[in-house]
Amino acid sequence: MVRFFEEVGDVACRYLTLSGENAQHGKVLRLKPGEKVLVCDGKGTEYLCEVTDAGNMTLTVKERRASTGEASVRVSVYMAFPKTDKLEHVIQKATELGADEIVAFPSARCVSRPDEKSLKKKLERWQKIAASAAEQSGRGRIPQVIALGSYAEAISRASRADKALLLYENEQAVTLKMALSGGEYHTVSLLTGPEGGLEEREVAEAREVGLQVCTLGKRILRCETAPLCALSAVMYDAGEF
Amino acid sequence: MVRFFEEVGDVACRYLTLSGENAQHGKVLRLKPGEKVLVCDGKGTEYLCEVTDAGNMTLTVKERRASTGEASVRVSVYMAFPKTDKLEHVIQKATELGADEIVAFPSARCVSRPDEKSLKKKLERWQKIAASAAEQSGRGRIPQVIALGSYAEAISRASRADKALLLYENEQAVTLKMALSGGEYHTVSLLTGPEGGLEEREVAEAREVGLQVCTLGKRILRCETAPLCALSAVMYDAGEF
Numbered sequence: 001m002v003r004f005f006e007e008v009g010d011v012a013c014r015y016l017t018l019s020g021e022n023a024q025h026g027k028v029l030r031l032k033p034g035e036k037v038l039v040c041d042g043k044g045t046e047y048l049c050e051v052t053d054a055g056n057m058t059l060t061v062k063e064r065r066a067s068t069g070e071a072s073v074r075v076s077v078y079m080a081f082p083k084t085d086k087l088e089h090v091i092q093k094a095t096e097l098g099a100d101e102i103v104a105f106p107s108a109r110c111v112s113r114p115d116e117k118s119l120k121k122k123l124e125r126w127q128k129i130a131a132s133a134a135e136q137s138g139r140g141r142i143p144q145v146i147a148l149g150s151y152a153e154a155i156s157r158a159s160r161a162d163k164a165l166l167l168y169e170n171e172q173a174v175t176l177k178m179a180l181s182g183g184e185y186h187t188v189s190l191l192t193g194p195e196g197g198l199e200e201r202e203v204a205e206a207r208e209v210g211l212q213v214c215t216l217g218k219r220i221l222r223c224e225t226a227p228l229c230a231l232s233a234v235m236y237d238a239g240e241f
Numbered sequence: 242m243v244r245f246f247e248e249v250g251d252v253a254c255r256y257l258t259l260s261g262e263n264a265q266h267g268k269v270l271r272l273k274p275g276e277k278v279l280v281c282d283g284k285g286t287e288y289l290c291e292v293t294d295a296g297n298m299t300l301t302v303k304e305r306r307a308s309t310g311e312a313s314v315r316v317s318v319y320m321a322f323p324k325t326d327k328l329e330h331v332i333q334k335a336t337e338l339g340a341d342e343i344v345a346f347p348s349a350r351c352v353s354r355p356d357e358k359s360l361k362k363k364l365e366r367w368q369k370i371a372a373s374a375a376e377q378s379g380r381g382r383i384p385q386v387i388a389l390g391s392y393a394e395a396i397s398r399a400s401r402a403d404k405a406l407l408l409y410e411n412e413q414a415v416t417l418k419m420a421l422s423g424g425e426y427h428t429v430s431l432l433t434g435p436e437g438g439l440e441e442r443e444v445a446e447a448r449e450v451g452l453q454v455c456t457l458g459k460r461i462l463r464c465e466t467a468p469l470c471a472l473s474a475v476m477y478d479a480g481e482f
Contacts (some may be wrong), residue, residue, distance in 0.1 A: 096463060098460055137463075177480065221378065225439070230473075233474060
């Protein structure tokens with residue numbers, strides 16, 4: 001069934017109209033009256049609809065339900081600003097893999113950090129990448145892409161999760177599995193460094209505010225591989241697949 | 242410590258010489274007599290060496306040992322030929338994540354499949370990508386990149402692993418976790434489809450030769466995301482991190 005992300009003003013509405021790009025897409029697909037389509041509000045609710053009028057793309061809502069594509073665990077991916085193409089790669093893949101939000105932040109060794117002026121435009125672009133990946137992968141929510149102004153803000157915000165974890169290549173004793181064991185969890189933060197890694201001082205600061213430092217194994221993962229590897233493992237651990 | 246992949250003819254040798262690109266790289270790094278470097282033979286053995294002569298890059302072997310960067314579980318990533326850039330992406334990332342080999346094969350819906358003539362050159366290029374990723378991630382072995390001629394060959398070869406798994410988006414009952422549970426495993430095959438997915442007939446054929454069909458969850462993963470997600474989860478399950 002075709003799926004569209006569309007803003008839905010009134011959750012109890014009986015009719016919906018596809019707008020802008022969605023309406024165009026519906027015409028390209030030659031949707032006909034009576035055909036079933038799925039409209040997701042991008043916030044966790046989906047509407048099973050039937051095309052009523054293919055001219056102005058009006059749909060009749062047949063059923064409203066919670067999206068089935070969302071993970072039971074909410075994982076926030078905290079990533080130190082890497083080069084732009086890598087961040088875009090992580091936004092796309094983390095969305096597919098079910099991340100709840102992607103949070104970019106500066107750290108000491110970041111070689112790339114967008115200035116205030118270009119950030120607004122970039123965030124719009126990143127949000128679009130997330131929306132498109134959410135649509136393609138069948139998610140019910142579009143993860144939010146957030147850019148923070150400081151490392152201190154990032155670790156403080158990350159520390160609020162049930163499992164607040166920093167993945168660090170120099171950690172050898174504590175594995176991700178150890179960090180995830182012992183007690184249920186509903187929210188997870190996964191924090192990883194930039195191309196050059198985090199400084200020891202930064203790792204110590206994260207530890208102080210309550211993040212647990214753990215390893216992703218013996219191999220050194222690139223900065224764009226580590227968050228996706230950790231996210232896959234958390235989803236697996238949480239029973240998603 | 243700097244690491245080099247270099248062919249080692251005699252495992253009991255007392256001296257090694259960096260050749261070709263490695264020698265050049267050593268000069269760029271301005272290696273000096275007495276400096277320690279690590280030479281990996283790419284087959285699981287590494288040599289802790291000291292620079293003896295920085296002119297012709299001769300090294301004295303101080304210690305020979307098994308590589309520490311290898312996973313205890315041997316995972317073969319079987320991927321239906323995707324578009325070239327995606328295959329290259331998977332080769333690089335799967336190497337970082339510890340795959341033992343990457344096996345590409347044709348399937349019914351493959352839109353991209355190299356012809357016999359270009360394949361030899363491509364395999365050389367793919368092997369180089371694996372070598373470079375192995376070096377950067379600190380592995381002791383360079384995974385082999387293999388191209389098979391038929392789907393039948395792929396499933397037959399894949400079926401020989403302790404856990405021979407096909408990840409399929411239409412499977413709903415059996416999760417990867419269920420498939421990995423019950424008994425120890427030392428070798429795993431992970432088989433995934435191309436951009437358009439595998440045909441039902443192909444999935445049935447795989448089942449017949451003994452592959453277990455399982456899901457990676459509710460979301461539809463792109464063809465280049467699925468093998469890396471599954472590989473991360475297997476490494477996690479096997480206790481690598």
